[in-house]
Amino acid sequence: DPYSSDPERHSVLHVNCKKPFNAEPPPEILADSYITPHVLFFKRNHLPVPQVDPASYRLNVEGLPGGALSLSLEDLKTRFPKHTITATLQCAGNRRSDMNKVKQVNGLNWGISAIGNAKWSGVRLRDVLLAAGFGPEVAKWARHVHFEGLDKDVTGTAYGTSIPINKAISEEGDVLLAYEMNGEDIPSDHGFPVRVVVPGVVGARNVKWLGRIVISTEESSSHWQQHDYKGFSPGTNWKKVDPKSAPAIQELPVQSAITVPADGAVIDRSDETLTVKGYAWSGGGREVVRVDVSLDGGKTWQVAQLRSGDEGQPAEPSPPPGRAWAWKLWELTAPLPPEAEELEIICKAVDNSYNVQPDTVLPIWNLRGLLNNAWHRVKVKVTE
Ligand code: MTE
Ligand code: MO
Known part of the structure; x- marks a missing residue:
């Protein structure tokens, strides 16, 4: 069982799926705290939680002219300034159950608690990209930044997505490679030892257990970027749907x-x-x-x-x-x-x-x- 090493979870959570583990807190507890404690924070996993050894962990940054940059957890913590932001993470499927009541949809039946607010600390993605050789020449062609997790399906395919380069490199974008959640090491369900926090952007792009960053002219070719996490007209059904016709969800609506x-x-x-x-x-x-x-x-x-x-x-x-x-x-x-x-x-x-x-x-x-x-x-x- 690839899920046998998944971490323990709080018993108060409403479980939408056990394997992979997907759960949300009861609504009446959720808004009790402005900062959501990590045990209550919704968990949305597509795959088994990977066991990552922090001592041998490497983050690889690829696609830049200077060649690949490989950073240890220690490198991230000591070579770059530490930043903290308070940011809300929301799954695109939050409140799906109310859509289900109107007409059946496909996906986990989330209530209203697939959302949480945490203090995230880590280094700016921008700082790491600059250290890896991002500059005016790269800015001429680079359009997207891919993130790949260390969680893999049975075929060896890792969870992955991408965000536009302007969000990643902007000083105001506040995209973090976070190693702390609410002042502690990121818990394994939330991406230990490093996850991307892309504030203001759909949960799906906030890749956990981050292993690889790639600068590219194209969006990620992953299933989650190309086929899932897109919006369609109410009249679009499974026979008619063309995923290429819709952009990947990035910023979320009010x-x-x-x-x-x-x-x-x-x-x-x-x-x-x-x-x-x-x-x-x-x-x-x-x-x-x-x-x-x-x-x-x-x-x-x-x-x-x-x-x-x-x-x-x-x-x-x-x-x-x-x-x-x-x-x-x-x-x-x-x-x-x-x-x-x-x-x-x-x-x-x-x-x-x-x-x-x-x-x-x-x-x-x-x-x-x-x-x-x-x-x-x-x-x-x-x-x-
Ligand atoms: N990152 C990896 N590596 N694997 C995943 O399954 N799920 C994504 C995103 N990052 C996922 C991932 C989705 S769809 C959401 S909504 C958020 O993580 C959920 O983050 P959380 O479990 O910390 O609440
Ligand atoms: Mo999600």
Whole structure:
């Protein structure tokens, strides 16, 4: 069993698939902490977790004129400045289960917790590329940076993807080769000893157990770049779909969800007020500037309070423009609407480009169940 050496996991996680291991935390716990503890952070593995010996680990950087550069973990930690960013990682399949309710899609049935926020520390990819010989001559032809993991399928094919060169080399891109998550060595499920963190970009490009970086004129030829993680029209079915017709997902759209109360919860009318909580985030470094909440199915709306830190702790400083990589937690406490026996609670976020979420799943439904950012709705009962 290639999965026999997989690490232990926390029993509170909802497991969507055991082998490979895919799991998410219960929503009501997720938004309890601004920084998601690693045991609760969703785990999305396509393959068995590779056992990497940190002493013999090498990161190979290829495709540059000076020849390949091979770096040990020690090299990464001592030869380059250490940077820390707080960044949210979201799987393209987050909230797929709501797409499934509209019409069957293909993929793991994720709820709303295939997202997490962590402090990542490591070296800038930019610094490593410059050390490997990236310069104005290379900039003339280089278009993409490939990342290859050390996890392999039965045919020996490694997990791999790529990102555009401008994101990788830009000083404002903040792409990290991270060796720490929340101040500790990256746990094995999350990429020990080194993973790429591409903030603002879909989870799939944040390659774990990073073994190889290649500078190229082309995108990665991997399955995950060419055939998966792409968006299609609601009318596209498996007979018609042409993966070449759609670009690979990179930056993600604006997103939000309600973590408390849970769908189907029962609320006591004598409480008089109701507290609704959740998360909100947008891709590409766009900052969430507002979250609207409705308690009556979208007829009336109230503005939630946004938070960038844990309760009672100082908030994180505002990010520079275009570099809002971390989610915001939000909360609204409002009087219970009188007489209503059932409430449809809705949230929707707005980012600083005034992007908004679509109100329903139908117009964004796609056969793979990716990119669901429709208004999140939960129904609760009010009892006497
Ligand atoms: N990297 C490798 N090497 N193998 C993988 O299976 N899964 C990707 C990405 N990086 C994956 C990977 C996907 S689809 C997502 S959403 C994120 O890792 C999940 O990261 P996490 O497990 O740390 O939450
Ligand atoms: Mo993912």
